[in-house]
Amino acid sequence: MTDVAVKTARPSPLALTGWDRLKTNRSWLAFWFMLPAAAFLILFLAYPLGLGVWLSFTDAKIGRSGVFIGVENYEWLWDDSVFWLSVFNTLLYTGVASAVKFAVGLYLALLLNENLPFKAMLRAIVLIPFIVPTVLSAIAFWWIYDAQFSIVSWSLRHLGLISGNIDFLGDIWNARWSVIFANIWRGVPFVAITLLAGLQTVSPSLYEAAIIDGASSWQIFRYITYPLLTPIIAVVMTFSVLFTFTDFQLIWVLTRGGPVNATQLMATLSYQRAILGGQLGEGAAISTAMIPFLLAAILISWFGLQRRKWQQGESND
Amino acid sequence: MTEMLASKLAEPKQVLTGVSPAADHSEGMSYLERLPRRLITLYLPLFIILAVLLFPFYWMALTAIKPDEQLLDLERFNPFWTWNPTFKHIYKLLFETDYPRWLWNTMLVAICATVLSIIASVLAAYAIVRLRYKGAQWVGGAIFLAYLVPPSILFIPLASVVFQYGLFDTPFALILTYPTILIPFSTWLLMGYFKTIPFELEECALIDGASRWQILTKIVLPLAIPGLISSFIFCFTLCWNEFIYALTFLSSTQNKTVPVAIVNEFVDGDIYRWGSLMAGALVGSLPLVILYAFFVEHYVSAMTGAVKE
Numbered sequence A: 001m002t003d004v005a006v007k008t009a010r011p012s013p014l015a016l017t018g019w020d021r022l023k024t025n026r027s028w029l030a031f032w033f034m035l036p037a038a039a040f041l042i043l044f045l046a047y048p049l050g051l052g053v054w055l056s057f058t059d060a061k062i063g064r065s066g067v068f069i070g071v072e073n074y075e076w077l078w079d080d081s082v083f084w085l086s087v088f089n090t091l092l093y094t095g096v097a098s099a100v101k102f103a104v105g106l107y108l109a110l111l112l113n114e115n116l117p118f119k120a121m122l123r124a125i126v127l128i129p130f131i132v133p134t135v136l137s138a139i140a141f142w143w144i145y146d147a148q149f150s151i152v153s154w155s156l157r158h159l160g161l162i163s164g165n166i167d168f169l170g171d172i173w174n175a176r177w178s179v180i181f182a183n184i185w186r187g188v189p190f191v192a193i194t195l196l197a198g199l200q201t202v203s204p205s206l207y208e209a210a211i212i213d214g215a216s217s218w219q220i221f222r223y224i225t226y227p228l229l230t231p232i233i234a235v236v237m238t239f240s241v242l243f244t245f246t247d248f249q250l251i252w253v254l255t256r257g258g259p260v261n262a263t264q265l266m267a268t269l270s271y272q273r274a275i276l277g278g279q280l281g282e283g284a285a286i287s288t289a290m291i292p293f294l295l296a297a298i299l300i301s302w303f304g305l306q307r308r309k310w311q312q313g314e315s316n317d
Numbered sequence B: 001m002t003e004m005l006a007s008k009l010a011e012p013k014q015v016l017t018g019v020s021p022a023a024d025h026s027e028g029m030s031y032l033e034r035l036p037r038r039l040i041t042l043y044l045p046l047f048i049i050l051a052v053l054l055f056p057f058y059w060m061a062l063t064a065i066k067p068d069e070q071l072l073d074l075e076r077f078n079p080f081w082t083w084n085p086t087f088k089h090i091y092k093l094l095f096e097t098d099y100p101r102w103l104w105n106t107m108l109v110a111i112c113a114t115v116l117s118i119i120a121s122v123l124a125a126y127a128i129v130r131l132r133y134k135g136a137q138w139v140g141g142a143i144f145l146a147y148l149v150p151p152s153i154l155f156i157p158l159a160s161v162v163f164q165y166g167l168f169d170t171p172f173a174l175i176l177t178y179p180t181i182l183i184p185f186s187t188w189l190l191m192g193y194f195k196t197i198p199f200e201l202e203e204c205a206l207i208d209g210a211s212r213w214q215i216l217t218k219i220v221l222p223l224a225i226p227g228l229i230s231s232f233i234f235c236f237t238l239c240w241n242e243f244i245y246a247l248t249f250l251s252s253t254q255n256k257t258v259p260v261a262i263v264n265e266f267v268d269g270d271i272y273r274w275g276s277l278m279a280g281a282l283v284g285s286l287p288l289v290i291l292y293a294f295f296v297e298h299y300v301s302a303m304t305g306a307v308k309e
Helices: A002-009 A018-024 A026-055 A072-078 A081-112 A119-126 A134-144 A151-158 A172-199 A204-212 A217-245 A249-254 A266-276 A280-312 B002-006 B012-017 B026-032 B035-065 B068-072 B088-096 B099-131 B136-147 B155-164 B171-177 B179-196 B199-207 B212-223 B225-241 B244-249 B258-265 B273-294 B296-307
Strands: none
Touching: A026 A280, A026 B099, A026 B136, A026 B155, A026 B171, A026 B179, A072 A280, A081 A119, A081 A172, A081 A217, A081 A266, A081 A280, A081 B035, A119 A172, A119 B035, A119 B296, A134 A172, A134 A249, A134 B035, A134 B258, A134 B273, A172 A217, A172 A249, A172 B035, A172 B296, A204 A217, A217 A280, A249 A266, A249 B258, A266 A280, A266 B155, A266 B244, A280 B155, B035 B088, B035 B273, B068 B273, B088 B099, B088 B273, B099 B136, B099 B171, B099 B179, B099 B212, B099 B225, B099 B258, B099 B273, B136 B179, B155 B171, B155 B244, B171 B179, B171 B244, B179 B225, B179 B296, B199 B212, B212 B225, B225 B258, B225 B273, B225 B296, B244 B258, B258 B273, B273 B296
């Protein structure tokens, strides 16, 4: 259809200049349309991605391009207890935070899906933590977690629940739970609102039928809501896991990886080693070591989706 | 894939108001639940979650307007309220520090990067959806994958690229690198919008002799304005939120963006720094919150669009 229309607009084959070719040939046109986006993504995304992997095999330092040293950086990291601690921290951080974000986010989405007064306003308010820049809300958390003047310690003390102030960011496990809590706080609105968007497409007649059949509210959730929501859950949780795993801002503001590397994530460790320590090669090796984890997360959710589709017997999408 | 999830997500307007064809008669059953029961199972948990979500902002705003002596004396003054608010911290922030300059930097970088990304994304999304060149589907998939590449694994090699191109410590370092985060996202979002525009409109225009460029600017773009607004404000928010690139690629104080400057410049040994820190965080968040208040629906559509695979 397109081609026919374009051909009739053409004056004659003889007067075909380069400009005409450019205007009418779809492939050429597509090339020009794709050019700006492709240029950005190749120059500043694909090339650095490759360069990062290459750097991890060199001994580059800031201001000095390195020479190829094979897997020496990785061997060095293999024996580095701080690196393994950061892997442990990252997995703990991602695992706990994502699980809680999913549970609370789904719960909040179910609550918001009810018939409520001021529904639109409530839903808009829920999203605010997601809108405010992470660093700025992290600073508020920093103040809330202050060792001496924490409002949480004060309230608990006045309720008679604790006798002394809690050292939120100074103690190893306290610091871990504190940063995980701040991350959950930041992530719940995203999960809740996207799941809510999925929930609203579930037809109410399914629920009505289930109630008539005498299903309990848990059964309704388990056998109607959850299966219908699975595809969107898979996508949302992939995003959530990816961005939690590579988190940097929150940790950097709250603890900078401390106390004694208790909250050091792979991203913060690579920043410390590469930019503050100047060891670009080693930092790049740490970042590259994150890639297999990310790929695993993407593949798991991808195959989860495929299986789902296969079960539902949909073939045309 | 795309169609599958698209049909499983509600429209943004519905998400906010709950008015949808599917939800139209959803009130039907709720009268069966009595109020006391709803109070415990619905309103109480909702209230607790909302209180936790909003408390940090209340605390931020309150700290920003509290006088210094009340800030640290939790015994003599009720910490949850203040009867004599002061604008000292905000005044100090705006007139005695480089804060306006940092705000300006952030704004400039965010607007330039967003505009660049939207132009590139409009062209790319149109080409992928409508020109349907050979391999367009693969390019679409590659763009989605690019969206999943996080900044924290790119900043080290990007730092050396930025250095090689001579962009280090200039706003251009950020204006040119932020689109790598924004283009995949907004292309993906706009592809979804362009798909909803009837192809027949374009066919008519083609028969009338319009060029592809005319079709794009006179037919497709005016119809995709909600999508453009969504991707614009969402990209703007992402730029404002970005931290690790700004932290790595900028070094001089006057070039910094708000998030980096607050973390690096305000943190000194002063025990009374909390007032100005919170004022900085509050003033830095306000532009986005105000923008959000006007475009709630577009934000929601951008967010749900981002996960429509």
